[in-house]
Each structure stands twice: as C-alpha cells, then as structure tokens.
Amino acid sequence: MGWAEIGGCLVRGQEMCLGKTRNLCSRRTHLSIHLYITLRSINRIVMASQRSSRALRVALRQASAPRVQQRTFVSAVNAASRPSVQPAQKAIASSFVQQTRGAKTVDFAGDKEKVYERNDWPHDKLLDYFKNDTLALIGYGSQGHGQGLNLRDNGLNVIVGVRKDGASWKEAIQDGWVPGKNLFEVDEAIQKGSIIMNLLSDAAQSETWPRIKPMLTKGKTLYFSHGFSPVFKDQTKVDVPNDIDVILVAPKGSGRTVRTLFREGRGINSSFAVFQDVTGKAEERAVAMGVAVGSGYLYKTTFEKEVYSDLYGERGCLMGGIHGMFLAQYEVLRENGHSPSEAFNETVEEATQSLYPLIGQNGMDYMYAACSTTARRGAIDWSKRFKDSLKPVFEDLYESVRSGKETQRTMEYASRPDYRQAFEKEMEEIRNMEIWRAGKAVRSLRPENN
Incomplete structure (x- = not known):
C-alpha cells in the first residue's frame, strides 16, 4: 500500500473507489x-x-x-x-x-410542446436547401469550432472569418481551413456570406458591432447561438437591422460536445428561436441550420427565454449554485473533524462519479428507490428544507438576470483592461482551495488513472 497527500493530509490505500470508503480515521484512510x-x-x-x-x-x-x-x-x-x-x-x-418523422408534439409533464428532429432533414434535402448559400462563421471559439467542422463535414459551403494571424486563425488552419479558400478576415467573410453566424464571445459581439452592422445588408440572415447581445441591446448596443432575418440555434452543450455527438452519429439537443422574420421563412431556416450544425432534436423558444434560462442556469444548479453547495458541505465536514479525503468523497466524488450519472439516466425517483431506507428518508425530508431555503435565492437570481443586472456586471467585468489577469487570479484562488487540492489527489487514485 502507498500513501497519497489529499488536502494536506496523508492517506493510505490501494485504490480509490467511486462510492464511500470504509475504516476511516481522522487523518488516514484505509480504502x-x-x-x-x-x-x-x-x-x-x-x-x-x-x-x-x-x-x-x-x-x-x-x-x-x-x-x-x-x-x-x-x-x-x-x-x-x-x-x-x-x-x-x-x-x-x-x-x-x-412516432413519425419530422416535427412532433411531445407531452412534457402535462405541457405539450412541438419538437423538431433531424430525420425530417435528410442529407440530400439539407444540401439542396442551402445550395445557394454561403455560411460565414464569424469567430472560432468553442461553438465556432464545433459547428463549423460539422457544417463542413455536412458538405455545406461554409467559410470562417477571424482576425488574420491571431490564435483563432492559426487554430483554424490546423483544423484544415485554407486561407483564401474558406478562411478569411472578418470583413471579407461577412461580405461573401449570405448567412452570417456571429459566434464571437458576448463581449466581442458588442465591441465589433459598429463595424459588422453596416455589412449586414438586405437579403442576409443573421444567426446567433446565444440571445445575449440582441436581448440586452441597451447594454450591448447590438441593435439588429430591421430588414434581415435574425435567428438563433443554441446547442445545449459546449462546442466540443456538439462536435463529439455529431461524429458519433447522434446529435445534440438544441433550442431555436426567431428574433425577426422579414422573409416569412426564418423559422424554417432556423430549424435547417440547427440540423446542419449537428442537432438531433430542436425545441422552439424565444431569444429572451433562451438567454434568461441560460444565464440563470449557469449561475444556479449548473455551476455557481452547485459550487457554493460543494464548498458549504465540505467546510462543515472539515470543521467537524473529517479528513480532506472523506469530506471530498462525500461531497463531490460520490456525487459526480456515482449518483449524478444515475439521476441523469433514470431520474430522481430512481435514485431514491435505489438507495437505503436511511438515506432515502433523510434525503427526501431535507430536500424540502433546502428547497424552502434556496428558492428565495433563485428568485433573486432570476430577477437579476431579467433586469439586466447580470448583463451589466458581465459587460463591466469583461471590459476591464486587466480582465484576463483578474480572471486568472480568481482561477488560481479556486485551484488552491483545499477542496479542489484534495480533489486532484482523489482523482489520481481512480481506477482508470492507475
């Protein structure tokens, strides 16, 4: 048996399992x-x-x-x-x-919604629909990378527009985009394109809008993957021209996931919306674009609802809220004499490696039914207390999003000259938290890492 340092404490054991450990003592853990x-x-x-x-x-x-x-x-x-x-x-x-192909009505807990699937857009139909279009993808970050490669693999006429010789330009070349053929500077790409896919970061969209807007001439379609800029136009100054279609396809995952699921032959879930329909064909085009970039199923929403739910979720259960709960539970365990390894296992490791995947696969009722009577009774009882305590916080959060306070905070932070340095300082502070130093050691002991 060897020793590992977890959160500043030495832990003895052969391997780390996915669930709870036994024979725990305050400073050393025999797994x-x-x-x-x-x-x-x-x-x-x-x-x-x-x-x-x-x-x-x-x-x-x-x-x-x-x-x-x-x-x-x-x-x-x-x-x-x-x-x-x-x-x-x-x-x-x-x-x-x-069920039949194409759009279908699905009952989501009593609320019926129309869902679109890519089976209604076979490859030949997709190629024919976009045969006269040039898709100009502006920006080559996470979504630009994933969506752009999927469009290219689907055989569509797609070009990339980024700053010449910048990091994104070099990355695009590594991915097979060819300067002068399907890789151009931003202005030239927009002029060549009929569908302008603005996949720059929120801050960059605001910064570059005065330069981009005049090139969005009548007949073009403006495409977003996030409703942030046009919805909060008072802060971002992104006021779209009134003579073009404006659509949105928002994949429910990172650009890397968009690409991975496409390559696996599956397809990511996405929402789509129409902000402005001048031609009367904006919705059809949004659905077609959703399929073209790699979506399997598409759910109709609005620009406002997409951005509200997205910002709200990121600050809540997806990242901010869950991180806060991790920290609170870990700190209480440590204050009561539990070792870093035990505190991390009971707070993060068991949740992310064992329980959350089962909840995602089968639902919360399955998780309750699958655990012991002791765990079940306590979890159900305390869930009500957590809900009552947390709901006011979530209500404040949603209002902060809807009112634009979160947008203002984001814009101010991103415009700081020391933005990158300040962000890296925050990341360094998080990396150096005991919980995540303990987590690094715990992850190193997982079976797949040994």
Whole structure:
C-alpha cells in the first residue's frame, strides 16, 4: 500500500473507489478493496445499461452526417432487450419508435410542446436547401469550432472569418481551413456570406458591432447561438437591422460536445428561436441550420427565454449554485473533524462519479428507490428544507438576470483592461482551495488513472 497527500493530509490505500470508503480515521484512510470490487461491478452494470440506451437513441435519431456509420433499428432493439435495461426504459423506447418523422408534439409533464428532429432533414434535402448559400462563421471559439467542422463535414459551403494571424486563425488552419479558400478576415467573410453566424464571445459581439452592422445588408440572415447581445441591446448596443432575418440555434452543450455527438452519429439537443422574420421563412431556416450544425432534436423558444434560462442556469444548479453547495458541505465536514479525503468523497466524488450519472439516466425517483431506507428518508425530508431555503435565492437570481443586472456586471467585468489577469487570479484562488487540492489527489487514485 502507498500513501497519497489529499488536502494536506496523508492517506493510505490501494485504490480509490467511486462510492464511500470504509475504516476511516481522522487523518488516514484505509480504502476497502472489497468495497472497491463491489462498486466496480455495479459500475459495469450501469455502464452496460447506458451503452444499451445510447445504442437505442443512435438508431432512433439516425444521423445524416457523412462518414458516420449508422446503426439499425434491429440492433438497437436487441441491445435494449438485454437484462441491464429496465422494463420502463424499454416501454418508453417502444413508444418512441412508433412516432413519425419530422416535427412532433411531445407531452412534457402535462405541457405539450412541438419538437423538431433531424430525420425530417435528410442529407440530400439539407444540401439542396442551402445550395445557394454561403455560411460565414464569424469567430472560432468553442461553438465556432464545433459547428463549423460539422457544417463542413455536412458538405455545406461554409467559410470562417477571424482576425488574420491571431490564435483563432492559426487554430483554424490546423483544423484544415485554407486561407483564401474558406478562411478569411472578418470583413471579407461577412461580405461573401449570405448567412452570417456571429459566434464571437458576448463581449466581442458588442465591441465589433459598429463595424459588422453596416455589412449586414438586405437579403442576409443573421444567426446567433446565444440571445445575449440582441436581448440586452441597451447594454450591448447590438441593435439588429430591421430588414434581415435574425435567428438563433443554441446547442445545449459546449462546442466540443456538439462536435463529439455529431461524429458519433447522434446529435445534440438544441433550442431555436426567431428574433425577426422579414422573409416569412426564418423559422424554417432556423430549424435547417440547427440540423446542419449537428442537432438531433430542436425545441422552439424565444431569444429572451433562451438567454434568461441560460444565464440563470449557469449561475444556479449548473455551476455557481452547485459550487457554493460543494464548498458549504465540505467546510462543515472539515470543521467537524473529517479528513480532506472523506469530506471530498462525500461531497463531490460520490456525487459526480456515482449518483449524478444515475439521476441523469433514470431520474430522481430512481435514485431514491435505489438507495437505503436511511438515506432515502433523510434525503427526501431535507430536500424540502433546502428547497424552502434556496428558492428565495433563485428568485433573486432570476430577477437579476431579467433586469439586466447580470448583463451589466458581465459587460463591466469583461471590459476591464486587466480582465484576463483578474480572471486568472480568481482561477488560481479556486485551484488552491483545499477542496479542489484534495480533489486532484482523489482523482489520481481512480481506477482508470492507475
């Protein structure tokens, strides 16, 4: 057995498991080999179930992307019939198979919404629809990278516009974009394009708008992947011309995820919206663009709702709120004599590596039913107290987003001359928190890292 430093404390053990550890003492932790083997077996079962579910989703969504091997419905149903898949999951899958192609109405907890799927846009139809268009992608960050490569692989006429010889220009060249052929400076790309995909950062969109707006002439379509700039135009000064279509496709994930799911033949969920419809065809074009950039399913929303929910979620359960809860729970455990490894395992490791994936796969009711009576009773009771305590905070947060306070804060922060230095200082402070130093050591002991 070896020793590892976790949060400044020495911990002894052979390997780190995904769940709880046993035989814990205040400063040294002997990790149970028996529990590790048991949890590895459980994890294999869970992963098998996830693979079966993924296989079914792949078959149902049938990617139109080139160079991606399609799975058949037969193989998907065979995979779904394996013992590792719950009967309820198979029933849901069956009802999905019977649904028709194209737009469908889906009941989301009693609220019926129209959902669009890419099966209604086979590859030949997509190519024909955009045969007279040049898609000018402005900016080559996370979304620009993922969406741009997907468009190119789909065979569409897409060009990239970025600052010559900058970091994005060099990255684009590494990805196979050719200067003078499909890689240009921003002004030239906009002039060549019929659909202008403004995928610059929020701050950069505001900064470059006076230069970009005059080039958005009648007949062009302006495309966003986030409603921030036009919705908060009083702060961003992004006032779109009134004689062009303005649309949005917002993938529910990073550009890397957009690209990965496309290459796997699946497709990311995205929302789409129309801000301005001059031609009467803006919605159809938004759906087509959503499919072209790699979406599997598209949900209709508005620019306002997209940006409100996005900013709210990032500050809440997706990042800010969950980080705050991690810190609070960890600190209380440490103040009561628990070791860094135990505090991190009970706060972050077990949540992210074991429980959250199961909740995402099967829902919260499944998680409650799968745990012990002791855990179940306590979790259900305390969830109500947490909800009552946290709801006022979330109400304040939503109002801060809707009123534009969060936008103003973001714009002021991003415009500071020392923005990058200030951001790096904040990141260094987070990296040096005991909880995340402990986490680095815990991650190094995971089975896949040994």
